[in-house]
Amino acid sequence: MQIQSFDELATEKELKLFGKTTAQKFQRLKIIIIGLSSLGLEIAKHISTQQPELITLCDQQSQRLKQCEQLLKTNNVTQIETLEMSYKDNEILSKVDKHDLTIICDIQSLNFAISVSEHLRQNSSKNQKYNKGVIWTCTFGFICLKFSDFGQGFKVFDRDGVQPFPYHITNITNSNPGIVKIHESIPHNYKTGDFVRISNVEGMTQVNGPEARPIKVISPTEFSIEYTQHYNKYLAGGLVQLTKVPFKYHFQKLSESIYKPNTLKTNEDKIVYSTVIANLQLLDQTTKPQSEQEIINIALAVYKTFDLDQFDVQLCQKTIKFMQTTKYPVISLWAGYCSLEVVKFTGKFTPLECSFIQFVSDIDSDDQQIKVKLQSLNALVIGSGGTGCEVVRLFSLMECCTQPNSKLTILDDDIVRKYTLGTHYWFNSSTLGKAKADVAQEQAQLLCNTMNIDVDKSKFSEKSEIIVKQHDIIFSAINNQTSRLLIQQQAQKHNKILFDQILNGLKAYTQFGKPNQQLQIQETLKNVYNVDQDTYKKFPYLPIHCVLWAKEVFDNSFVGFVTDFQKFLQDRNGYLQNFDEPDVVDNYHIRAHVINRISKPGFNLTLDKILSLSKELYEFHFEFKINELLKKYPTDALECVWTGYKKIPQPIKFDSNNMDHVAYIQITTLLISKLFNINASAVFKQEYVIDKLQQMTENYWNLTNPLVPTPVEYSSQNKPQFLNFDDDQVRGLYVRCIHSLTNLRCKNYNLQPIPLYKVQKYALEMHRSNPIMHSIIVGWMGIELNKYLYGNCKQRNMHIDINNNILEFI
Numbered sequence: 001m002q003i004q005s006f007d008e009l010a011t012e013k014e015l016k017l018f019g020k021t022t023a024q025k026f027q028r029l030k031i032i033i034i035g036l037s038s039l040g041l042e043i044a045k046h047i048s049t050q051q052p053e054l055i056t057l058c059d060q061q062s063q064r065l066k067q068c069e070q071l072l073k074t075n076n077v078t079q080i081e082t083l084e085m086s087y088k089d090n091e092i093l094s095k096v097d098k099h100d101l102t103i104i105c106d107i108q109s110l111n112f113a114i115s116v117s118e119h120l121r122q123n124s125s126k127n128q129k130y131n132k133g134v135i136w137t138c139t140f141g142f143i144c145l146k147f148s149d150f151g152q153g154f155k156v157f158d159r160d161g162v163q164p165f166p167y168h169i170t171n172i173t174n175s176n177p178g179i180v181k182i183h184e185s186i187p188h189n190y191k192t193g194d195f196v197r198i199s200n201v202e203g204m205t206q207v208n209g210p211e212a213r214p215i216k217v218i219s220p221t222e223f224s225i226e227y228t229q230h231y232n233k234y235l236a237g238g239l240v241q242l243t244k245v246p247f248k249y250h251f252q253k254l255s256e257s258i259y260k261p262n263t264l265k266t267n268e269d270k271i272v273y274s275t276v277i278a279n280l281q282l283l284d285q286t287t288k289p290q291s292e293q294e295i296i297n298i299a300l301a302v303y304k305t306f307d308l309d310q311f312d313v314q315l316c317q318k319t320i321k322f323m324q325t326t327k328y329p330v331i332s333l334w335a336g337y338c339s340l341e342v343v344k345f346t347g348k349f350t351p352l353e354c355s356f357i358q359f360v361s362d363i364d365s366d367d368q369q370i371k372v373k374l375q376s377l378n379a380l381v382i383g384s385g386g387t388g389c390e391v392v393r394l395f396s397l398m399e400c401c402t403q404p405n406s407k408l409t410i411l412d413d414d415i416v417r418k419y420t421l422g423t424h425y426w427f428n429s430s431t432l433g434k435a436k437a438d439v440a441q442e443q444a445q446l447l448c449n450t451m452n453i454d455v456d457k458s459k460f461s462e463k464s465e466i467i468v469k470q471h472d473i474i475f476s477a478i479n480n481q482t483s484r485l486l487i488q489q490q491a492q493k494h495n496k497i498l499f500d501q502i503l504n505g506l507k508a509y510t511q512f513g514k515p516n517q518q519l520q521i522q523e524t525l526k527n528v529y530n531v532d533q534d535t536y537k538k539f540p541y542l543p544i545h546c547v548l549w550a551k552e553v554f555d556n557s558f559v560g561f562v563t564d565f566q567k568f569l570q571d572r573n574g575y576l577q578n579f580d581e582p583d584v585v586d587n588y589h590i591r592a593h594v595i596n597r598i599s600k601p602g603f604n605l606t607l608d609k610i611l612s613l614s615k616e617l618y619e620f621h622f623e624f625k626i627n628e629l630l631k632k633y634p635t636d637a638l639e640c641v642w643t644g645y646k647k648i649p650q651p652i653k654f655d656s657n658n659m660d661h662v663a664y665i666q667i668t669t670l671l672i673s674k675l676f677n678i679n680a681s682a683v684f685k686q687e688y689v690i691d692k693l694q695q696m697t698e699n700y701w702n703l704t705n706p707l708v709p710t711p712v713e714y715s716s717q718n719k720p721q722f723l724n725f726d727d728d729q730v731r732g733l734y735v736r737c738i739h740s741l742t743n744l745r746c747k748n749y750n751l752q753p754i755p756l757y758k759v760q761k762y763a764l765e766m767h768r769s770n771p772i773m774h775s776i777i778v779g780w781m782g783i784e785l786n787k788y789l790y791g792n793c794k795q796r797n798m799h800i801d802i803n804n805n806i807l808e809f810i
Contacts (some may be wrong), residue, residue: 011652020757022346030053038328039139039335039338046335047306058082074425100133101132109283116134135148141327141330144358145358149353159247165542172234173229178227196212200238203232204234205232239643263352274300274306278296296317299311332775333780336775341355357809361791378470378473379408379473382487383412384412389424389439390775394603394782395408397446397448399448410437412491413459417726425771435455460478461486475781498511538629541647544762550737554741556667561594561806575592589706594613607683616699619699626649630648630649660740660747663688665693735760735763736756
């Protein structure tokens with residue numbers, strides 16, 4: 001692995017959130033968007049970040065076309081075409097034919113949406129090679145509606161986008177059918193009809209093999225397979241793993257799914273939905289304004305098709321009133337959600353034919369003063385990354401904080417770096433190095449020049465309490481657990497409204513906190529890779545276990561080391577009192593041994609010594625510790641532990657001619673040099689490193705035999721500093737270090753190596769973000785803010801998990 005420069009490291013970014021194959025499929029799509037009102041504009045903006053082959057913009061207003069085209073050009077879309085025509089134009093269907101996917105936005109016509117669906121189905125039946133699809137979506141005030149029709153026989157290649165991983169088998173019965181039981185610690189997520197592969201079973205070897213077999217789920221830890229009565233008796237071990245078999249998803253015709261939606265959960269949903277459909281039916285019949293009573297009569301008829309008799313006329317009237325309004329937060333949320341449905345057209349994730357959300361029933365009554373209340377807000381946004389910028393943008397679209405005594409304060413001490421490019425379309429190459437808060441302020445005032453925006457470029461801390469006291473509403477737009485807890489404490493102490501969120505990839509959880517209300521601040525979102533330490537430290541059987549091990553090694557080597565050094569300087573004897581003569585050399589002994597040597601008066605830490613330390617760390621992790629493990633668990637023991645899924649590791653001797661080994665030395669040396677602020681630019685040259693390594697005749701540090709520290713004087717002249725993970729260079733080195741550690745560990749255990757882009761995904765697990773999810777989160781924030789200002793409304797938290805098709809308001 002050739003390392004050229006810090007810049008080269010910094011530009012290695014996380015692959016697109018949806019994966020390599022999905023990204024490639026998306027880049028071959030030709031998409032037409034008909035209707036470029038606010039919703040269409042937002043959807044176009046989102047899908048353009050996925051770089052489809054062609055986006056055709058269609059609207060009868062030239063100004064909308066120009067605005068949208070200009071926006072898309074900032075995302076470097078390969079090809080953009082514009083059509084200035086009405087959806088009623090006779091040629092519109094011929095234009096649709098030239099595209100793979102048609103997105104109809106805020107065209108309030110049932111007839112047009114159905115006609116496009118029928119037309120595409122007829123054409124698809126003539127060409128069986130691939131389906132064409134249509135998504136029709138609208139917002140009506142506090143109401144969102146979306147229908148999809150990707151045709152009959154649409155193929156889903158990956159139902160949830162989650163990487164399958166094996167479960168431990170604890171028993172298989174000899175019966176008809178055979179019952180497979182897995183370890184109770186981690187329940188499976190299988191469904192009846194799924195296919196699995198079984199391996200490493202001892203005794204009942206007939207079930208081992210590459211063939212996929214169907215299962216029937218019995219319980220969270222049991223499922224049945226084929227007839228196993230005449231198979232050998234199960235003895236021990238075994239792994240079972242889901243095999244994702246493509247399946248066909250048969251969409252209903254749009255004309256059917258509109259009148260038989262399967263997503264309406266409550267009676268209120270059905271009343272509001274019936275009212276929307278009634279209004280759309282009347283709009284197709286006449287261009288004249290409809291009377292309220294006409295809509296109520298048709299809504300009642302639609303409602304009766306659900307076989308219910310609890311029609312609430314007042315809710316219907318309230319729905320009619322709200323349908324005439326535009327709510328930017330609703331548009332933000334729904335544009336993000338519909339953009340994810342566009343991604344599903346590639347065959348990744350299970351699509352949804354109908355999606356419907358309404359917030360009308362949460363609101364007691366309309367408030368004519370809502371605009372004045374928004375204009376009079378005193379709000380604080382903490383963090384101006386992707387989520388924070390989207391909050392500021394939404395505020396500018398709603399024209400908030402424009403009254404003389406109101407203000408929006410953006411608090412963030414960070415600058416735009418290479419790794420932040422793409423998290424929001426405000427961040428581009430021209431903003432590199434600028435303060436994020438300044439960029440947000442500048443862009444927001446271009447959208448609404450009457451907004452009162454203050455910028456505070458300090459880091460959020462306990463001292464920020466003064467700023468919190470000056471505002472009524474706090475928006476937490478950061479993921480850091482410690483900071484989020486501190487924000488809640490300060491908001492609660494001073495009776496402030498708090499909006500909290502946590503985002504990880506395609507999962508997010510948001511909370512609304514009233515004054516004096518304590519929220520449960522989640523540290524992380526559920527991660528399926530949580531495994532016990534014994535597995536990833538001693539008996540890894542999956543590459544992901546090697547990533548977990550690598551992350552822990554990194555933390556011990558470059559974070560724990562600095563923490564320990566500080567403890568050492570504060571209380572040397574207290575820190576070393578647990579050292580003794582080690583029977584087993586662990587990370588603590590290594591750190592204490594190195595700290596003790598570096599801190600001796602007059603010790604000169606040179607680049608050569610750091611290179612030697614890096615080489616000895618390699619030998620410690622990939623040779624010494626593996627040999628220790630094999631001594632502890634001999635392969636020829638009577639009760640051998642190396643059975644079932646446990647793979648026997650092999651030590652890897654360091655080889656200066658192996659470029660993977662040299663790359664590890666380069667990366668580790670660069671990181672240690674960063675800790676001590678030592679110039680290590682020469683290390684980027686492999687020839688220099690190889691030459692230095694070949695000159696080493698003995699181990700300078702002797703890590704595998706650390707000496708008990710002796711009570712001598714010490715110096716803090718070589719005191720290390722914590723790595724700055726906001727720095728592009730450090731993040732690049734971090735990912736490369738995890739990648740190197742992971743694949744060397746995989747080599748120890750004869751596991752498949754992991755490509756860099758996957759390691760990035762795992763290494764930066766809590767930092768995966770994208771504009772689509774920011775849009776959804778901030779849309780929720782805006783909706784709940786509106787509801788709070790209305791007063792006497794039902795406030796809800798939001799949980800979204802795209803992998804499992806969850807969007808719920810709790």
